[in-house]
Amino acid sequence: MKLQQLIPPERICLDIDAKTPEAVIDTLIKALTDVGAIADPELVKQKVMERERQVGTGIGFGVAIPHSEPGPYPEPIAAFGRLTKPVDFKSPDGKKVRLVFLLLTPDKTPALHVRLLARICRLTRSATLREQLLGVATAKEAAEKIAELETDYPELTP
Amino acid sequence: MSKLKLVVIILNKEEFLDELLEGFLELDVRGATVIDSVGMGQLIANVPIFGGLRSLMSGARPYNKTILTVVDEEKIKPIIDVFEQICGCLDDPGSGLVFVLPVDYARGLQDKALS
Numbered sequence: 001m002k003l004q005q006l007i008p009p010e011r012i013c014l015d016i017d018a019k020t021p022e023a024v025i026d027t028l029i030k031a032l033t034d035v036g037a038i039a040d041p042e043l044v045k046q047k048v049m050e051r052e053r054q055v056g057t058g059i060g061f062g063v064a065i066p067h068s069e070p071g072p073y074p075e076p077i078a079a080f081g082r083l084t085k086p087v088d089f090k091s092p093d094g095k096k097v098r099l100v101f102l103l104l105t106p107d108k109t110p111a112l113h114v115r116l117l118a119r120i121c122r123l124t125r126s127a128t129l130r131e132q133l134l135g136v137a138t139a140k141e142a143a144e145k146i147a148e149l150e151t152d153y154p155e156l157t158p
Numbered sequence: 159m160s161k162l163k164l165v166v167i168i169l170n171k172e173e174f175l176d177e178l179l180e181g182f183l184e185l186d187v188r189g190a191t192v193i194d195s196v197g198m199g200q201l202i203a204n205v206p207i208f209g210g211l212r213s214l215m216s217g218a219r220p221y222n223k224t225i226l227t228v229v230d231e232e233k234i235k236p237i238i239d240v241f242e243q244i245c246g247c248l249d250d251p252g253s254g255l256v257f258v259l260p261v262d263y264a265r266g267l268q269d270k271a272l273s
Binding site for chain 2: 111114115117118119121122125152153154156157
């Protein structure tokens with residue numbers, strides 16, 4: 001499995017106009033609900049916000065990965081959002097965030113949760129990818145940029 | 159049953175440590191010990207008579223990290239691949255060093271270790 005398989009264009013929201021992490025998370029959960037990826041958006045929000053309150057999910061470099069602990073999801077689910085204005089996800093470097101990956105993984109594969117978090121961290125360390133994601137015009141292009149960089153990365157086992 | 163191996167990595171480009179550990183997590187390598195270390199070149203070049211050696215150490219850096227991890231042997235190639243993807247080819251001067259030793263006996267290895 002690769003991250004790119006979880007983030008097809010229909011799970012990418014460019015130019016989210018939100019002022020708080022909660023509003024960003026709401027938008028991404030709605031996008032996943034609209035494509036039928038999430039059956040219980042209320043539960044997902046509750047779990048993601050619970051995690052968000054523990055410690056901010058900003059990882060630095062203007063990137064955040066809001067997520068819930070592994071939960072009752074049938075498969076790994078992800079979405080990517082680009083924000084029009086930077087939002088504070090309490091990143092360790094203090095930098096506000098414009099690139100957000102929402103990640104949900106099944107409780108039956110807890111190790112995959114860590115692997116996917118690590119994969120997103122590694123990919124977004126690339127300043128080139130971050131610039132590309134900030135600059136793309138369409139969701140399809142964003143998906144392609146992620147897939148391009150991930151080509152040389154190993155498959156993640158569930 | 160797969161065999162356990164001790165993988166020893168000398169990481170010269172310390173700035174890649176976090177990314178390398180993230181790469182380990184992707185491979186389900188969940189435990190490793192990271193030690194601050196110093197190369198021989200740095201120490202010996204501080205002895206005045208050997209000061210000239212500094213200029214001969216192409217790509218060498220004063221400090222490095224030594225990473226120890228015990229893994230199933232099938233993880234060795236993926237670990238080396240991810241090291242080279244992040245830190246560059248091991249054959250290039252200054253990127254680092256990897257060697258692998260057999261493990262005769264081990265206790266305390268935890269499947270879920272994230273130490």
